[in-house]
Amino acid sequence: MSAVADPVTVHSLWTMAAESPDKFKAPDIEYGQLAPTLIVIGAAIVGVLIEALLPRKARYGAQLFTSVLGIAAAFAAVIGLAVGDYGTSKARIAAEGAIAVDGPALFLQGTILLVSLVAVFTFAERRLDPVAHGNRVDSFAAQAAAVPGGDAEKEATKAGFTTTEVFPLLLFAVGGMLVFPAANDLLTLFIALEVFSLPLYVLCALARRQRLVSQEAAVKYFLLGAFSSAFLLFGIALLYGYAGSVTYGRIADVVDGEVADITPALAQTMGNDALLLIGGAMVLMGLLFKIGAVPFHMWTPDVYQGAPTPVTGFMAAATKVAAFGALLRLLYVVLPGLRWDWRPVMWGVAIVTMLAGAIVAVTQTDVKRLLAYSSIAHAGFILAGVIATNEEGVSSVLFYLGAYSFVTLGAFAVVTLVRDAGGEATHLSKWAGLGRRSPLVGAVFAVFLLAFAGIPLTSGFAGKFAVFKAAAEGGAGALVVVGVVSSAIAAFFYIRVIVLMFFSEPRADGPTVAVPSVLTSSAIAIGVAVTLVLGIAPQYFLELAGDAGVFVR
Amino acid sequence: MSFPLLTATAVAPAVGAVAVAAVPAAQRTLAKWVALLFSLATLVLAAVALVRFDPDSEDPYQLTESHAWIADFGVRYELGVDGIGVVLVGLTALLVPFVVLAGWHDADPPAGAPDAATQSVTHGRWRPTQGFFALILMVEAMVILSFAATDVFLFYVFFEAMLIPMYFLIGGFGDRAGHKNEQETATQRSYAAVKFLLYNLAGGLIMLAAVIGLYAVTADDLGSGTFSLQQIAEARASGELSISTNTERLLFLGFFFAFAVKAPLWPLHTWLPNAMGESTAPVAVLITAVVDKVGTFAMLRYCLHLFPEASKWATPVILVLAVISILYGALLAVGQRDIKRLVAYASISHFGFIILGIFAMTSQGQSGATLYMVNHGISTAALMLVAGFLISRRGSRLIADYGGVQKVAPVLAGTFLIGGLATLSLPGLAPFISEFLVLVGTFSRYPAIGIIATVGIVLAALYVLVLYQRTMTGPVKAGVENMPDLRARELTVVVPLIALLVFLGVYPKPVTEMIDPAVDRTLSVVDKQDPKPDVPVQDVEAAK
Amino acid sequence: MNPINYLYLAALLFTIGAAGVLLRRNAIVVFMCIELMLNACNLAFVSFSRMHGNLDGQIMAFFTMVVAAAEVVIGLAIIVMIFRSRHSASVDDASLMKL
């Protein structure tokens, strides 16, 4: 082929590097603008050091302190950036084009950090599990490496070991998630994906109770996650082949045909639509996997069920926020020129996701699986907003994510409270009469379920309304109708749980509701508060999301 | 700024709900009194609103309040009432104290020794009595707000939100009478509650799609979307906002579907018999006399005001469905074995009349329909509450279990009969006037439909009298012999309702005065005039 | 040699890897297949890098290797853990959760 025959192109690589080393310019990193991520990663590293240096007894407190402080500081940094107009007028691309600092990025980072803060509370909860050998224990295995039910495990339990490593793991994951929606090139995207995925794989495997299931969840999540990131990576390769660059701006320019001088040598690859379309589809698939869209959703129920519940809550809330952020940026920054190609496809995905999530959830018998399917259906609703491809689309998705993540977190936090001898009692039949036994817990969970169902005066309704409104304005009226139909189906199973909790007689051998410490209580309280505030007076947050609705390119 | 009267009227029961919920578990009686007190306070506020309302005013909505709420959705917290709204607010506030009083013992723990196991696992934290009354007050607050809202979105919010407390009322506090065993009762009750919720939620969600559509349409034409009824009306009048025929029809159908479920209109009615059958009588009254009125009210205010052309387009079909409802509901009522289900089907028949009146698009029809909402509320409350007293005495809902009650409890039987006679629209009692107005209004435009609907009055007599005959007359059945007559509390509930039925039957002017201007305005919105009589005798009269 | 052919090879390797994931039961083998897919990506990166005449692809390849190494660490840990508790590394055995 002719392109290869040109020697100048090939050798210029060598000559460039060899001849002018002094031309190499040190990268210009805007540390201030990257502060949120850096703080979290820094805290994570401190956490690792704590594991290495502090005695076992002191670790829990130190880790908790570090995590909370780190996340709070990072959140403060986000606020600082937002106040400094980095979300609007001063939006820019930092770190040599790798990371965008703009409205959506800051909004999502803020959301992720708040969610993580609440998640830390649930991670740190030590009042729920019965006291083992004089030690208060949390939801995580005493020693993850020990064989379940083996002697090593018993000893570890006796010695009062706890896996305080979960805090740095969580922080690393948060670090990755902060980068993910802000990533402005495909390399950063991929790295961020792996940075937050790998700790999650490990976290999944760390349940104290029902360890076999937990390990199985980890294996499934890991294998499928790796499988999907391979696809993502191959997609990145193809896009790189198409555009000759991995930065979003450059790819978008090529897509838009703004890069005029395509050298004949690159005619085979550069601007080859097949590469673009296949590559784009594969990258999309990688993101849709994280979102849990049908047909890439099948890991969700198993992993949500098997993982320790605090992890599930964190995963369900934060991962979704991060992944949708990345998806939005990809579709709105990289591929807007291609929207006539991806919109119909995404239509299909959104419809299938909404319907399948809602329909399959109808016959679920485990609370965590039920919530998993519900999260799939919600992914479909959010996709409807993504498809709107207008400014309202972005802001409505941002708002929805904020609303949804707190409801999810709260719901899973409630799940941790309902326990019997075998740990958490997640089978729905055991929840019969829960609302009568513990009216407060029942009522709180009912509030979350109603928010999921999108009943007015809850955040779920405001979010759903925003998303559907954007979709209708973006010309996706049919999606609204499908969304409404699947909402109706979804309402059925949320209501089924409420029926079970309030209208069934409590079983004598039913689970008890553990009285949580202030940590989980505050997590749940925050969930309820956000749910109601965003439901009753959402205007401020809608404005916030609206202001944050513009991507930098 | 003037005192936000409507908000206060809605907030009073909401505060009451919180207050009742906060009453400690053991002090059930206190909770009841608190509930009654707040419902009476609401009644006072509603009465003030009725007095302050000026029927002769030119403003379409009075007692208005307007505050920013969710600017991003184009939503404002806008309240205001026309004559129809204020009357229905009054009806709601009026009926709830009776509902509370009638349900005085409905949420008490079962009389027998409570199941020890249940008692221990619930730790006494379960407070059904407090919950029951708090939920009733919640429903009241939301219903009042949906009558008073003049913003489509605001209305929708409460239209949907009221389902939740209603759902708990149905599913959580069912009628203990009626089924073979506890298990069956619980199953049937939660089936009824779920059916209620799903039907209404499905209707509401379809309406949601239409609400969003309305926003998109207004946003297209006006620059920014709005839900304000007045703003939309003004924009339409000035031609700023024009909705294409097809869009208008689709949006209309979305709205109408939700209201038709709520009202309920055949064939979307099947949730009502279950819901009314399984819930306690006061809750059944709340459903049919208060909550369902939001549906018919909304047809009048939202369907006709927002989509006049589409309303006219759909009229023939709706009229046919309404007539089917009338006859079908009545015939099914005749075929029922369960007292409460019978009343439920009778209500379906009556809702058919209301919808008929609304869509006949004549001033008599619509005045009649509005009046019907009020009268049906009172008459069904009277009949259903007495039926509830009856059922609570015998512990059965089956008609066949009764007989000869008038012998042992003549006052109960008498009040039951009066409730029944009101239901069959006996002249002299309030429902007659509204039913006749609806029929006249329909007949003057659609004679055939008017005549068929008139047959409904025979069927109404049939189901009421058959019910009365089987339960109250004849030899005293076993299980009825020692039935006590109405107690003081029960009389307090029934007598004022009956007095109102008689009063409004003889002198409905206070109500018609309120609603008449609003009806005229509605008709001018849909641009319909009453058909003129062949020989306008009144002109001759006037000349004399 | 025509660099396009490297792309074909990369695609082939990727497909083989994917097929392996779908067909093999042993978790280790499945994991190796995923590694194969990653390496296919690497091949594609360097091929494109050469075609475009810039370094981005090669840098990507390095990052991919690091990520793959990290994945190995995590992956093997998880697989070993599950092997120890189940005495089997078959992915099909790990199917407690379903429906």
Place this chain on the structure above:
Amino acid sequence: MENLIGWLVAAPLLGAAVLLCGGKRLDRLGHWLGTLLAAASFVIGVLLFVDMLGEDEHHRAMHQHLFSWIPVSGFQADVAFQLDQLSMTFVLLITGVGTLIHIYSVGYMEHDDRRRRFFGYLNLFLAAMLLLVIADNYLLLYVGWEGVGLASYLLIGFWQHKPSAATAAKKAFLVNRVGDVGLSIAIMLMFTTFGTFTFGPVLEATGETGEGKLTAIGLMLLLAACGKSAQVPLQSWLGDAMEGPTPVSALIHAATMVTAGVYLITRSGAIFNAAPDAQTAVVAVGAVTLIFGAIVGCAKDDIKKALAGSTMSQIGYMILAAGLGPIGYVFAIMHLVTHGFFKAGLFLGAGSVMHGMNDEVDMRKYGGLRKYMPITFITFGLGYLAIIGFPGLSGFFSKDKIIEAAFAKGGTEGWILGGTALLGAAITAYYMTRVMLLTFFGEERWRKTATRSPEAPSAEPAAETRGEHAEPHPHESPKSMTIPMIVLAFGSVFAGGLFSVGDRFVHWLEPVTGHDHGDSPLSATTVTLSTVAVLVVGVALAWAQYGRKPVPVVAPRGSLLTRAARRDLLQDDFNHVVLVRGGEHLTRSLVYVDHKLVDGVVNGTAASVGGLSGRLRRLQNGYARSYAVSMFGGTAVLIAATLLMRAV
């Protein structure tokens, strides 16, 4: 004076309210209060009557406007009264007979522990009936119309513990409701035609609209009249209504309420005059009913049911007369009034007989009672003579005039109607003679039948004191019962003559109803002679059958016609098969449809979503590899779709 009109209604209404709401403390004197208020109403009526007589005959109508009842834009209904000669006639009849029957009831219901309520209902009836006749518009009339229906329902079913009474009450109300549909539609038609339904404007404007509409209105009014006045085809309730206490039968189901149909038609004369087709329908209904009722009356052994058949038949005469138009209106009303006297008297007599006979109603178990109850015998006998049209008594004058008017209709129609009326007179004579003979003459059959346990219509304690199985001891009734009977007997004897002398009644009513002498093909004398002739034939036949030979206690099987007549000429059977059974099937199948089809669609949708869910769920089989397949396939589809979009 005009302001008194409202009090006509208010007095008994007040009585009803006080008696029904007053509770047990009124038990002791309640009945006298009721009677007093009825009498008060009568006194007011008389005062108004005297006042009215003082006016010029064309300005006698009085009006009272109380308040605006239903003010809705384009629709105006008032509570306003109009008292003209026609209304006044009714007012006097209703309050007069009503008061008498109140007095009678004091004795008749003495042993009933619910007497207070009975009087409450009676007062309610009076109020409603008075409202009916003094309303100045059709809608207010409708209120009274249904009000009397309600009172009738309550009173027929007064002994509610008897299932038969409760059923009869329900039936009466329902059949009446069918008629009410007619009245409603008529009012609606008036409203759409004239924009009002006040008597004055409507009746004045009849000339300005097409005959078609007027015919429709007329037919609907006729339907209403059929329901209330027990005319074919809505007559079936009247016989069953005899389940009520006898004073009720006398007041409501003989003298007043059942004649409301005649009032309605006469009141709406202007409409019928302008709608000849409707008039034809009216006379047809009247003619058929008068024969129908008479035949039924011949076959019944129950004394009250025989009288009920007679009532039906006599009202048939009135309807017939009213259908003749201006020729007949006056005579319809005149017959109505005289009938009010003698039929009420007959019923009270029957009640008196029952009172003395342990509430036995089967005439075959009477016989020879004239010795034991002389006053009853005499008053009943005078009523009997009046009804059969014995020359000189009330019935003679009024019935004779109707027969004359029927012939005066002219043409074939006149002959047919006149013939029918004559035939009716003959049958009337026959069955009334039969009643008379079976009850008061012949052997004392009750001595043989003491074993049968009578179905005590009054309250149990009363029945107990009388002894269930004891041989009856016929005795005369107390004064409170006999005095009204005597008063009514006076009316039966003299009213007709009083009215007819100098055509007083005609002149009295003419300004309201109009009058026309018609063009009779037969002279008045011929008609009178033939009337007397058929009367003799009827009496003779009855005597031949029941007077000459002993009467079997158990009714013989009888001819086909007799058997049919005993069952109300199979009308009930027809109703039962077509309406009741048909209705039951309809409702039952609708209940099924509602459950299976309407509900089924919804439940089916839910079930199919559930089924789909169950099937989709199985895809989630727990194997990571199959999840990977789904991802792989999904990606393939995603790529294919993207490429396809581009290709398209």
